[in-house]
Amino acid sequence: MCYMNTKSPARETPQEIRLAVDNAIFTVMEGALHVLLIQMTKKPFTRQWALPGGLVRVDETLDAAAARILEEQTGVKDVYLEQLYTFGRLDRDPLDRVVSVAYVSLIAPPVSPTQGLRTTTKYSAVRWWRVSEASRLAYDHDEILSYARKRLAWKLEYTNVSWSLLPRKFRLTDLQRVYEAVLGHPLDKRNFRKKILSLGLIESVGEVEGGAHRPAMLYRFRSRRPRIVEIL
Amino acid sequence: MCYMNTKSPARETPQEIRLAVDNAIFTVMEGALHVLLIQMTKKPFTRQWALPGGLVRVDETLDAAAARILEEQTGVKDVYLEQLYTFGRLDRDPLDRVVSVAYVSLIAPPVSPTQGLRTTTKYSAVRWWRVSEASRLAYDHDEILSYARKRLAWKLEYTNVSWSLLPRKFRLTDLQRVYEAVLGHPLDKRNFRKKILSLGLIESVGEVEGGAHRPAMLYRFRSRRPRIVEIL
DNA sequence: ACAAAAGTGTTAAAAGTACACCCATGC
DNA sequence: GCATGGGTGTACTTTTAACACTTTTGT
Numbered sequence: 001m002c003y004m005n006t007k008s009p010a011r012e013t014p015q016e017i018r019l020a021v022d023n024a025i026f027t028v029m030e031g032a033l034h035v036l037l038i039q040m041t042k043k044p045f046t047r048q049w050a051l052p053g054g055l056v057r058v059d060e061t062l063d064a065a066a067a068r069i070l071e072e073q074t075g076v077k078d079v080y081l082e083q084l085y086t087f088g089r090l091d092r093d094p095l096d097r098v099v100s101v102a103y104v105s106l107i108a109p110p111v112s113p114t115q116g117l118r119t120t121t122k123y124s125a126v127r128w129w130r131v132s133e134a135s136r137l138a139y140d141h142d143e144i145l146s147y148a149r150k151r152l153a154w155k156l157e158y159t160n161v162s163w164s165l166l167p168r169k170f171r172l173t174d175l176q177r178v179y180e181a182v183l184g185h186p187l188d189k190r191n192f193r194k195k196i197l198s199l200g201l202i203e204s205v206g207e208v209e210g211g212a213h214r215p216a217m218l219y220r221f222r223s224r225r226p227r228i229v230e231i232l
Numbered sequence: 233m234c235y236m237n238t239k240s241p242a243r244e245t246p247q248e249i250r251l252a253v254d255n256a257i258f259t260v261m262e263g264a265l266h267v268l269l270i271q272m273t274k275k276p277f278t279r280q281w282a283l284p285g286g287l288v289r290v291d292e293t294l295d296a297a298a299a300r301i302l303e304e305q306t307g308v309k310d311v312y313l314e315q316l317y318t319f320g321r322l323d324r325d326p327l328d329r330v331v332s333v334a335y336v337s338l339i340a341p342p343v344s345p346t347q348g349l350r351t352t353t354k355y356s357a358v359r360w361w362r363v364s365e366a367s368r369l370a371y372d373h374d375e376i377l378s379y380a381r382k383r384l385a386w387k388l389e390y391t392n393v394s395w396s397l398l399p400r401k402f403r404l405t406d407l408q409r410v411y412e413a414v415l416g417h418p419l420d421k422r423n424f425r426k427k428i429l430s431l432g433l434i435e436s437v438g439e440v441e442g443g444a445h446r447p448a449m450l451y452r453f454r455s456r457r458p459r460i461v462e463i464l
Numbered sequence: 465a466c467a468a469a470a471g472t473g474t475t476a477a478a479a480g481t482a483c484a485c486c487c488a489t490g491c
Numbered sequence: 492g493c494a495t496g497g498g499t500g501t502a503c504t505t506t507t508a509a510c511a512c513t514t515t516t517g518t
Contacts, residue, residue, distance in 0.1 A: 017290050019249045019331055058249050058329050062320035086318045086333050088294035097290050099251055099333075101318050173496075190499070191481065213495045214488040405469080422472070423508065445468045446515035 014097040021066045022053035022100045022141065024084065024148035025076065026182075027107040028165050032130050033152075033181045035145060036107075036117075037137070038073055039125040044094050045138035049129070051145065053100060066103040074126055075118040080106040080164035080226075082155075084148055092140040102144045104151055106164040149182075156182050160201050160229050163221040169205055171216040172196065199229055246329040253298045254285035254332050254373065256316065256380035257308065258414075259339040260397050264362050265384075265413045267377060268339075268349075269369070270305055271357040276326050277370035281361070283377065285332065298335040306358055307350040312338040312396035314387075316380055324372040334376045336383055338396040381414075388414050392433050392461050395453040401437055403448040404428065431461055 025036040037049040052073040056065040063081060071077045084102040092098065117126045131149060135142060155161045156179060165178050176192050196202065203222055208215035257268040269281040284305040288297040295313060303309045316334040324330065349358045363381060367374060387393045388411060397410050408424050428434065435454055440447035 014290055016248055017251045017288060019251060056249060056320075056331070058246055059322065061322060062318060062331065083318065086294060086315065088288075088333070090291065090293060099288070099294065101320070101331075171497085188482075189497090190483085193498080194500095195480090212490060214490095214497050216497060403470085420509075421470095422510085425471085426473095427507090442516090443469075444517065446470050446517090448470060 016097075018096060018098045019056045020053055020098050020100040021056055021062060021069055021103060022051045022087075022139075022144055023066055023070050023081075023103050023105055024051055024145055025070065025074065025079075025105045025107060026131075026148075026152060026165070027109065027111045027128070028178050028181045029109070029111060029128065031177050031181055032132070033149075034128040035131050035134050036074055036076070036126065037129050037134060038123040040138055041122065041124050047124075048136070048138040049134070050138035051102075051141045052126075055098075056101070062101050066101075066105075070105060073123065076105075076107060079108075080161065082151075084144070084151055087140055087144060089140060100139075100144075102148065104148050106152075106161065108163075108165055109167050153182050153184075157231055158229075160199075160221065160227050160231070162231075163224050166221075169207070169218040169220050171209065171218060173216065175202075175219070195231065199231065201227075201229060248329075250328060250330045251288045252285050252330050252332040253288055253294060253301055254283045254319075254334045254371075254376055255298055255302050255313075255337055256283055256334065256377055257302065257306065257311075257337045257339060258363075258380075258384060258397070259341065259343045259360070260410050260413045261341070261343060261360065263409050263413055264364070265381075266360040267363050267366050268306055268308070268358065269361050269366060270355040272370050273354065273356050279356075280368070280370040281366070282370035283334075283373045284358075287330075288333070294333050298333075298337075302337060305355065308337075308339060311340075312393065314383075316376070316383055319372055319376060321372060332371075332376075334380065336380050338384075338393065340395075340397055341399050385414050385416075389463055390461075392431075392453065392459050392463070394463075395456050398453075401439070401450040401452050403441065403450060405448065407434075407451070427463065431463060433459075433461060 027034050027036075036052065038052050040046060040048050040050050052069060054065075054069040054073070056062060060068065062083065066081050066083075067077070070079070070081070082104050084104050086099060086101045088099040090097065092100070111128075131145070134145060137145065162175060162178055165182075166174060172193055175196065176187060176189065179192070180186055201221060201223075202219045205218050205220050207218050209218055259266050259268075268284065270284050272278060272280050272282055284301060286297075286301040286305070288294060292300065294315065298313050298315075299309070302311070302313070314336050316336050318331060318333045320331040322329065324332070343360075363377070366377060369377065394407060394410055397414075398406060404425055407428065408419060408421065411424070412418055433453060433455075434451045437450050437452050439450050441450055
């Protein structure tokens with residue numbers, strides 16, 4: 001029995017390919033799309049920010065690894081997870097040959113900017129970043145993040161995943177904000193409402209929310225399962 | 233230095249995850265979508281058909297592995313290759329823990345049903361199958377093939393990949409046949425031609441082809457690079 | 465002259481886009 | 492009474508879908 005579990009500090013030719021997962025975790029806060037990053041402590045990327053990730057265990061599926069690593073490194077669980085793409089550049093990890101299966105995950109509010117987040121001692125911090133400010137990440141994570149944003153925008157337009165970025169009950173304005181934050185451009189209020197309501201994916205829950213001004217009708221998704229529907 | 237390169241005949245808990253690629257290779261022949269399969273000789277799947285695949289080497293990228301394995305096992309090279317999805321079920325290979333990155337590849341005619349194909353001694357045969365007759369494949373390849381077909385249909389509708397399923401010069405009827413074979417349903421001739429020509433992706437090459445009856449105008453793609461365009 | 469595939473337009477329905485004002489509430 | 496966000500309809504344009512006959516060639 002033998003293991004190859006120690007990384008060589010200067011890279012020799014590795015003997016085995018290691019398999020990892022990385023998670024691009026999104027939420028919409030303050031009208032902007034945010035991504036959850038951890039701060040690295042280990043050597044080549046000390047103090048740089050990265051997507052939460054880690055090695056896949058030999059006895060777990062990729063989806064299970066993504067869920068485990070997400071929870072271990074951020075304290076977040078039970079969220080939407082979808083496999084994105086597998087990244088295999090030879091030099092994406094300077095110390096070892098690591099192929100990474102990237103996942104997208106979506107978290108619904110209420111998400112407070114700091115509460116509920118924890119990480120292992122292997123990382124010095126976890127926090128939400130506006131995607132517009134998340135750059136110069138470790139490894140090839142800029143590339144993964146860029147691809148994840150495109151996939152998310154596409155999914156929002158062609159499926160009903162938006163339910164996983166919203167609480168159970170929400171105003172149509174909240175839904176529109178999610179679309180605008182992800183797509184990165186404003187939408188016409190009347191056309192948006194017409195379109196969304198015509199799809200029959202959401203239904204009014206009669207109640208109104210007492211805000212500072214005229215109360216809004218609250219809605220919920222009829223089904224919270226992934227279902228493909230063309231939107232916008 | 234130690235290796236774990238021998239598969240255990242009865243499965244013990246493997247020590248390492250192995251990384252493979254599998255290729256779903258498509259072409260359109262005789263008006264039907266075909267997929268290239270190899271026949272297995274090795275133990276648990278003897279005589280069953282499978283997608284060409286193999287382990288990724290530690291010093292090659294995923295794309296390079298897909299291209300290498302494609303050529304080694306089928307003699308086919310220089311074709312369209314696109315990463316599809318990564319399959320990681322624990323029991324997908326009964327002998328070992330193998331995670332597989334699946335690729336879709338597309339081959340343009342002229343493709344003769346048998347010529348140009350060769351394989352290694354590790355397999356007993358290679359041949360094209362109509363996708364409608366390709367089932368009960370080894371491993372989880374039924375699932376991979378099913379997903380690959382969906383992706384291909386999607387790509388055809390939303391991009392101009394169809395160039396990689398056609399020769400340099402082709403008739404509009406050939407193009408329509410490709411669409412019909414992949415999508416699995418007939419298209420209206422006039423609407424198809426109107427739509428295709430309005431996209432400006434192809435141009436007439438003036439020549440006509442001498443067939444048994446009225447000759448057809450030949451066309452070519454203006455660009456043979458992947459470009460996203462909505463079609464149909 | 466006939467068989468076989470090529471080529472060609474119009475109409476109706478549906479979907480998308482642009483656009484501006486009144487409403488209900490808290491302060 | 493005013494500031495704030497909630498809510499609503501119409502006209503125009505674009506896209507899609509349905510549909511049948513004439514043309515050109517080889518035999």
